[in-house]
Every structure is written in C-alpha cells, then in structure tokens.
Amino acid sequence: MNTLSYGLLSLISHSPLSGYDLMLKIQPFWPAKHSQIYPLLANMEKENQVTFELVSQSDKPDKKVYSITAEGIESLKLWLTEPASDPVMRDELMLKAYCVSFVDPAISRKLFIDRLEYYHMKLQRYKDKIANIQKADGLKEGEVPSYRSPLFGAYILLNKALMSCRTNIEWCEWVLSVIPPEEK
Amino acid sequence: MNTLSYGLLSLISHSPLSGYDLMLKIQPFWPAKHSQIYPLLANMEKENQVTFELVSQSDKPDKKVYSITAEGIESLKLWLTEPASDPVMRDELMLKAYCVSFVDPAISRKLFIDRLEYYHMKLQRYKDKIANIQKADGLKEGEVPSYRSPLFGAYILLNKALMSCRTNIEWCEWVLSVIPPEEK
DNA sequence: GAGAGCATGTAAGTGGTTACATGATTCC
DNA sequence: GGAATCATGTAACCACTTACATGCTCTC
Numbered sequence: 106m107n108t109l110s111y112g113l114l115s116l117i118s119h120s121p122l123s124g125y126d127l128m129l130k131i132q133p134f135w136p137a138k139h140s141q142i143y144p145l146l147a148n149m150e151k152e153n154q155v156t157f158e159l160v161s162q163s164d165k166p167d168k169k170v171y172s173i174t175a176e177g178i179e180s181l182k183l184w185l186t187e188p189a190s191d192p193v194m195r196d197e198l199m200l201k202a203y204c205v206s207f208v209d210p211a212i213s214r215k216l217f218i219d220r221l222e223y224y225h226m227k228l229q230r231y232k233d234k235i236a237n238i239q240k241a242d243g244l245k246e247g248e249v250p251s252y253r254s255p256l257f258g259a260y261i262l263l264n265k266a267l268m269s270c271r272t273n274i275e276w277c278e279w280v281l282s283v284i285p286p287e288e289k
Numbered sequence: 290m291n292t293l294s295y296g297l298l299s300l301i302s303h304s305p306l307s308g309y310d311l312m313l314k315i316q317p318f319w320p321a322k323h324s325q326i327y328p329l330l331a332n333m334e335k336e337n338q339v340t341f342e343l344v345s346q347s348d349k350p351d352k353k354v355y356s357i358t359a360e361g362i363e364s365l366k367l368w369l370t371e372p373a374s375d376p377v378m379r380d381e382l383m384l385k386a387y388c389v390s391f392v393d394p395a396i397s398r399k400l401f402i403d404r405l406e407y408y409h410m411k412l413q414r415y416k417d418k419i420a421n422i423q424k425a426d427g428l429k430e431g432e433v434p435s436y437r438s439p440l441f442g443a444y445i446l447l448n449k450a451l452m453s454c455r456t457n458i459e460w461c462e463w464v465l466s467v468i469p470p471e472e473k
Numbered sequence: 474g475a476g477a478g479c480a481t482g483t484a485a486g487t488g489g490t491t492a493c494a495t496g497a498t499t500c501c
Numbered sequence: 502g503g504a505a506t507c508a509t510g511t512a513a514c515c516a517c518t519t520a521c522a523t524g525c526t527c528t529c
Contacts, residue, residue, distance in 0.1 A: 166480045185397070189382040215372075216373055252390060265383070276448065324491080
C-alpha cells in the first residue's frame with residue numbers, strides 16, 4: 106500500500122468506481138496513468154481492501170467497478186491518523202524562470218503566456234466543478250457542506266485548487282508585467 | 290539531458306557550484322537527492338555541457354566545482370525556446386483531505402495544523418531569501434531587479450514561492466475554520 | 474471504414490528514493 | 502569519542518511514464 110493506493114482507496118470510499126473512472130478522477134490530486142492504477146487495484150483486491158463487480162454496459166465496454174471493504178475503511182482511518190508527508194511540486198517553468206535573462210523577452214514572455222492560458226483553462230474547470238457540488242448538495246454560493254457530508258472533502262479540495270490557480274494566474278501576470286515588452 | 294539536468298545547468302549558469310551546493314539549491318524548485326545529481330553531473334561533464342575544477346578547502350572536505358561551458362549555454366537557450374511541460378504536484382494531504390469525514394475532527398485538524406506550521410516555516414525562509422536578494426542588488430522594498438540582471442530569475446521565483454505559501458496558509462486556516470472544533 | 478472515447482491489461486525503460494559506503498572537518 | 506555538516510559516489514529498489522496490446526461502442 107503506497108500513497109497512490111491510499112488515494113485510490115479514498116476515492117472508492119465515497120462511491121464505487123472503475124479503474125478508468127479512478128484514473129480520470131485522481132488526476133488533479135495525484136497524477137497517475139492507467140498502467141500504474143490497474144496493477145494497484147488488483148493488489149488491493151488480493152489484500153481485501155476493495156472488491157469488484159463486473160458491470161456490463163450496453164453503450165460502452167464492460168467494466169470492473171471497485172467498492173471499499175470494511176477492512177479498507179479501517180486502513181483509511183489508520184492512514185488518516187498518520188501525518189501527511191511533505192508536498193512535492195515539480196514544475197519545469199520554475200527551472201526555466203531561473204535563467205530567462207539569457208534569452209530575448211519575446212521567448213520568455215511566451216513561456217508565461219502559455220502557462221497563463223493553462224491556468225485559465227484549469228480555473229474554468231474548477232469553477233464548473235464547484236458549481237456542480239453546490240447544486241448537488243443544495244447549497245448557496247459560498248456555503249460549505251457539513252463536515253460529515255461526503256462532499257466536504259471534495260469541496261475543500263476544489264477551493265484549494267481554485268485559490269492556487271488564481272495565485273498562479275496573478276503571478277504569471279505580474280511576471281509578464283516586469284519582463285520588458287520587447288528588445289532588439 | 291532530462292529536466293533535472295537542465296535545472297542543474299540553470300543553476301550553474303548563474304555561478305559555479307559543487308554537486309552538494311546544487312543539491313541544496315535545487316530543492317525548492319525540483320526536489321532531488323545527491324544520489325540522483327552526482328551521476329547527472331558526471332554525464333553532463335562527459336557531454337561538455339559543464340566542466341569542473343577540484344577545489345581544496347582547509348575547513349571542509351575538497352569539492353568539485355562545476356561551471357557551465359559555451360556549449361552548455363547554447364543548450365540552455367535552446368531549452369528555453371521549448372514550451373515548459375505541465376507542472377506536477379503530488380500532495381498526500383490532498384488525498385487525505387478527500388476523506389477527512391471518516392475520522393474525528395481532532396484527527397483532521399491535526400493534519401492541517403501540522404501543514405500550517407510547515408508553510409509558516411517555509412514562508413519565513415522565503416522572506417529571508419528575498420531580503421538577501423534585495424540587499425545584494427541594492428534594491429528598495431518591492432523594487433524588481435532588471436530583466437538582464439542575473440538575480441531576476443531568482444527574484445521572480447521567490448515571489449512565486451512567497452505567494453503560493455501565503456495562499457496555502459490561507460487555505461489551511463480556512464479549512465480549520467470549517468472543521469467543527471470537537472465531537473464526541 | 475476511420476477516429477474518438479471507454480475499458481483493461483502487460484512490458485520495458487526512466488526517474489527518484491533509500492540504503493550502502495567512505496572520508497574529511499568542526500564542535501561539544 | 503560522538504554527532505553534525507560537508508562532500509562524493511554506487512547499488513538496489515520503488516514509482517512513474519511510455520509503449521505495446523486488445524477489444525468494445527458510438528459518431529461521422
């Protein structure tokens with residue numbers, strides 16, 4: 106059971122999901138490819154943390170839908186009592202930013218303009234998701250789901266994503282404002 | 290030449306550094322252990338991206354101090370013209386946050402209190418560093434080094450670190466304000 | 474019929490961590 | 502003498518990515 110396994114278990118704990126669904130859902134919090142996820146699910150099934158059910162679909166291929174077991178819930182609770190390890194952020198733009206002085210402002214600006222676009226795209230997606238949660242829980246704007254609501258976790262996470270995204274946008278715009286517009 | 294190699298090259302481009310120094314300096318932007326860095330430096334030396342000089346020290350063990358070559362500078366410039374790959378963030382706290390509802394508020398609170406302390410520590414370190422840069426470049430509070438200054442990159446990066454840190458602190462405090470204080 | 478999305482898996486290779494190994498120097 | 506920091510390296514292992522492989526279903 107590594108960190109990604111616990112992450113998958115977290116998602117499954119809220120509602121049964123297929124490996125494919127898990128792969129899509131976990132991206133914002135812990136990027137992982139399907140090739141990493143499927144073997145972990147098989148292991149967790151062997152260790153009775155999850156069970157699966159084969160679900161036939163008429164409009165799509167069949168799938169394995171995983172559910173958490175009582176044993177899995179206990180593992181999750183135990184894991185939550187342990188301190189979280191330090192966050193790891195790896196961003197090539199940070200490395201490039203360190204030596205932008207070597208190249209023309211136009212080249213530097215492009216890096217930050219691209220990144221700005223990336224964050225604007227993310228921002229819109231997070232906004233949509235948070236609106237969905239509020240609709241699902243019948244909440245008004247800015248109202249927070251109750252601590253015991255299964256949506257509480259998703260809500261605080263989306264807020265974090267939203268806040269980080271806005272900060273990143275602010276930073277990119279500031280950097281663009283301090284890079285000279287042109288140079289020959 | 291992978292991303293970490295270019296990151297090392299970025300740092301070396303500003304001033305000659307030993308493998309040990311590089312290991313310490315690159316942590317905030319691209320965490321890496323010495324065991325990963327030393328072999329990459331040896332490779333880059335073989336490919337004439339960097340050269341090293343053995344420096345004897347009286348108060349400390351001898352070291353290899355690496356400098357960038359003309360060829361290395363060209364590689365850096367070329368790398369800067371390529372778009373930066375998407376940032377990767379992996380934070381165990383995000384996964385735990387998703388299922389905090391399963392445990393008592395006291396256990397959840399601890400996770401965020403610990404993280405808050407972590408970010409406060411970081412914040413102080415970044416503040417100190419930014420003050421050092423402004424002193425080194427003879428700048429006033431809020432004044433930005435010129436684009437061509439070798440400190441420009443470090444300055445914008447430290448600002449990013451500072452802003453992100455503050456946003457994370459804000460988020461942790463908000464989460465603590467929406468987790469009920471106790472429960473029996 | 475081709476392409477895109479859904480769905481699951483394995484194999485090979487790279488990136489990154491932990492552990493092993495050594496040794497100098499300084500401070501307590 | 503022991504612990505901490507500086508300094509460099511290798512080996513084994515785990516995490517992660519890319520590529521290979523297969524097949525269903527829907528839309529154009």
